[in-house]
Amino acid sequence: MNSIKVRLPQLLTWLGKAAPDILLLQEIKTVEEKFPELEIGDAGYNCAVFGQKTYNGVAILSKRPIEDINRGLPGNVGDPQARYIDAVVSGVRVASLYLPNGNPVNTEKFPYKLAWMDHLVDHAANLLANEEAVVLGGDYNIIPADGDVYDPEGWKNDALCQQAARARFRTILNSGYIEAFRALHSETGCYSFWDYQKGRWQRDEGLRIDHFLLSPEAADRLQACEIDRDPRGQPKASDHTPVWCTLGE
DNA sequence: ATGGTAGCCTTGCTA
Numbered sequence A: 001m002n003s004i005k006v007r008l009p010q011l012l013t014w015l016g017k018a019a020p021d022i023l024l025l026q027e028i029k030t031v032e033e034k035f036p037e038l039e040i041g042d043a044g045y046n047c048a049v050f051g052q053k054t055y056n057g058v059a060i061l062s063k064r065p066i067e068d069i070n071r072g073l074p075g076n077v078g079d080p081q082a083r084y085i086d087a088v089v090s091g092v093r094v095a096s097l098y099l100p101n102g103n104p105v106n107t108e109k110f111p112y113k114l115a116w117m118d119h120l121v122d123h124a125a126n127l128l129a130n131e132e133a134v135v136l137g138g139d140y141n142i143i144p145a146d147g148d149v150y151d152p153e154g155w156k157n158d159a160l161c162q163q164a165a166r167a168r169f170r171t172i173l174n175s176g177y178i179e180a181f182r183a184l185h186s187e188t189g190c191y192s193f194w195d196y197q198k199g200r201w202q203r204d205e206g207l208r209i210d211h212f213l214l215s216p217e218a219a220d221r222l223q224a225c226e227i228d229r230d231p232r233g234q235p236k237a238s239d240h241t242p243v244w245c246t247l248g249e
Numbered sequence B: 001a002t003g004g005t006a007g008c009c010t011t012g013c014t015a
Helices: A004-018 A037-042 A109-128 A163-174 A180-184
Strands: A022-026 A046-050 A058-062 A067-071 A084-089 A092-098 A134-139 A210-214 A222-227 A243-247
Touching: A004 A022, A004 A037, A022 A134, A037 A046, A046 A084, A058 A084, A058 A092, A109 A134, A109 A163, A134 A243, A180 A210, A180 A222, A180 A243, A210 A243
Parallel strands: A022 A092, A092 A134
Antiparallel strands: A022 A058, A046 A058, A067 A084, A084 A092, A134 A210, A222 A243
């Protein structure tokens, strides 16, 4: 979302219109003490926040009570970056994650991304053992396939397209998760992010990097998954736009 | 033409 402080009005507008039961936020760019819990509470939502000054920061908003909150990616001890929070809402384990970008590839940022993904692979597999509905949602900074980027050739060397990163993403899928949007849609050219620069939004030159991964118990309940492009076209928009999914009983 | 925009505070770094 690129700053909760700047985009609180847009967030409240969207909450009022879309009225989701749960909202997963990434890149709030602030600490828990400065998170606008009062305003969001007035809108009818509880908050669970794992914040950080300046960069990163994730949160879960929910109409229903948020239970068993866990801050930080289990197993990734000592990680100074706030990129993962999970909790239980209405019996569903829900995670909001902000996977490292990894660019430039020839710096320490890329191995940090891969190491973070290795922990996510392990944690996702561990969650499957509980045989509960699990939804791992957020900014994965992974372009799963060439149909998910406007210029695959131009992006092939970017960290978001690297084989090593895509392979780890597929490992999670192979372990038993489905990627909700792709499970329900075969069409390409559907994007969740458009860079601020070079008129990418106006040209519809985007990336699909925001995903929901669902355990079998959640996948059985999946009814719909869509991208709401409307907020990206509004004034002072985030460079990401909301992706949503619905689970039945 | 190694550009361009946005947000944070570290007026450079991250995306």
